[in-house]
Amino acid sequence: MTATLITIILGVIGSIIAAEFLGWCPWLAERLVNLAVLRLGDTHRDRYRDEWSADMDVLRTRGNVSLLIWAIGLYLVAGRVASALQPTPIKELRENLRPTLAETTRVSKFALEQARTLRLASVNERLVTHPSLRPIMLPFCSWVLWAGARLDRHICDKVRKLVKIVDRSVSY
Amino acid sequence: MTLQTQLVLRVLLRNARGEHYGLEIAKAAGLPTGTIYPILTRLEVAAWVESDWETIDESAEGRRKRRYYRLTSIGAARARDVLTRTKHLMFPELSEMLV
Numbered sequence: 001m002t003a004t005l006i007t008i009i010l011g012v013i014g015s016i017i018a019a020e021f022l023g024w025c026p027w028l029a030e031r032l033v034n035l036a037v038l039r040l041g042d043t044h045r046d047r048y049r050d051e052w053s054a055d056m057d058v059l060r061t062r063g064n065v066s067l068l069i070w071a072i073g074l075y076l077v078a079g080r081v082a083s084a085l086q087p088t089p090i091k092e093l094r095e096n097l098r099p100t101l102a103e104t105t106r107v108s109k110f111a112l113e114q115a116r117t118l119r120l121a122s123v124n125e126r127l128v129t130h131p132s133l134r135p136i137m138l139p140f141c142s143w144v145l146w147a148g149a150r151l152d153r154h155i156c157d158k159v160r161k162l163v164k165i166v167d168r169s170v171s172y
Numbered sequence: 173m174t175l176q177t178q179l180v181l182r183v184l185l186r187n188a189r190g191e192h193y194g195l196e197i198a199k200a201a202g203l204p205t206g207t208i209y210p211i212l213t214r215l216e217v218a219a220w221v222e223s224d225w226e227t228i229d230e231s232a233e234g235r236r237k238r239r240y241y242r243l244t245s246i247g248a249a250r251a252r253d254v255l256t257r258t259k260h261l262m263f264p265e266l267s268e269m270l271v
């Protein structure tokens with residue numbers, strides 16, 4: 001009789017505690033999300049608070065225990081999010097190099113265009129100023145232009161390869 | 173690159189122009205919901221992924237705005253490259269058969 005009574009009392013107490021715990025789950029989850037947000041840097045807190053709160057709304061529909069488990073997981077990974085957001089030498093290098101690489105490509109293209117223009121101008125000038133030398137100068141100038149274009153392509157390829165290597169090495 | 177990151181990239185590549193929010197990506201990739209955030213943050217810092225707020229009227233929709241993620245054009249190209257290389261490394265016989 002006593003054992004039955006104890007079982008009933010324990011059952012009632014257990015269900016009350018479970019109901020109470022389930023009721024507290026959303027509050028606990030919210031607290032954990034706030035604590036997770038506090039682990040991030042000042043500049044990122046608002047964004048992640050809003051993002052995680054929106055996700056929390058989705059999870060609320062799945063049940064209180066799932067919500068709490070997600071919040072615990074979130075709190076545990078918040079440190080990794082914070083470290084990913086923190087500037088590191090390699091990230092800074094990457095950020096600094098990106099515009100430099102773009103500029104290098106732009107400047108090299110411009111320099112090659114300039115070199116081609118100058119070469120053409122100089123050949124043209126020689127042909128105009130020494131008409132008597134035209135028969136000899138024509139093949140010579142053609143060779144200079146051909147060799148120049150080849151050199152341009154070679155330089156262009158080298159620059160492109162170099163930019164690609166640097167870009168890859170500082171990528172993810 | 174970790175296997176989890178590759179799974180996330182695969183999900184994002186499946187619909188490269190589409191937008192996905194964190195939980196949706198985690199579900200599609202079969203990852204625990206919490207693990208998705210550091211991965212997305214790292215990818216975003218590396219400029220492989222970009223994110224933006226959903227444009228909805230919160231009061232009309234009855235929910236908060238979600239943060240949507242999508243691959244950048246550079247990110248999509250690199251993701252394809254990485255996933256192809258990884259596939260070749262993991263399944264060399266298969267890649268030979270495919271060739």
